[in-house]
Amino acid sequence: MIYGFFGGKFLPMHKGHLYCIDTASKQCDHVTVIMFTGGDEELRICSQRRDEILDVNFRTKQLERICALYQNVECHVVDVTNLKLPDGTEDWDAETPLVRRFVPKMDYVYSSEPSYGEYFARAYPEAMHIIVDAERKTYPISSTLIRAMKELKEQKKWMV
Numbered sequence: 001m002i003y004g005f006f007g008g009k010f011l012p013m014h015k016g017h018l019y020c021i022d023t024a025s026k027q028c029d030h031v032t033v034i035m036f037t038g039g040d041e042e043l044r045i046c047s048q049r050r051d052e053i054l055d056v057n058f059r060t061k062q063l064e065r066i067c068a069l070y071q072n073v074e075c076h077v078v079d080v081t082n083l084k085l086p087d088g089t090e091d092w093d094a095e096t097p098l099v100r101r102f103v104p105k106m107d108y109v110y111s112s113e114p115s116y117g118e119y120f121a122r123a124y125p126e127a128m129h130i131i132v133d134a135e136r137k138t139y140p141i142s143s144t145l146i147r148a149m150k151e152l153k154e155q156k157k158w159m160v
Helices: 015-027 040-048 056-067 092-102 114-123 143-148 152-158
Strands: 003-008 030-037 073-079 108-111 128-131
Touching: 003 015, 015 030, 015 056, 015 073, 015 108, 015 128, 030 056, 030 092, 056 073, 073 092, 092 114, 108 114, 114 128, 143 152
Parallel strands: 003 030, 003 108, 030 073, 108 128
Antiparallel strands: none
16 A cells, blocks of 8 residues: 655645645545644634635635545644744744644655645654645646635635
8 A cells, every 4th residue: 555645734725736736646545634723823814814715614614625536635724823833933844743643654745835845744754745746837826826826716726
């Protein structure tokens, strides 16, 4: 069995995220997707904007619907509200044991961010970091760009 892991905040979930899940599902026998909630970035963003697409319940249901499209993909939601470094930023190292509860073994860890490699090498040394569409040529979008868009019509063009 080949095991994969993909995690994110999905603030909001977009076609690039779906592309990463789809890629992982084709390369692995089993994929675990984890949505991290309650982190400082999410709280800051959601306090500034009251969009349905950012609501944790909306995002959870959306992730569940997407993962249900794949027989080999499961999803979980992990609250990281209290996992902070002394400077108040998110403590990814403290998140690692929470991930390991759902993904005790992984062969691949997926992202579209080459900068995550150092953390992944430390947290999941047995897993190869698979970078999906780092230059965002397939889907030239990010959650940050979607949140910056003024028109809902433009946002929905990129969302799943």
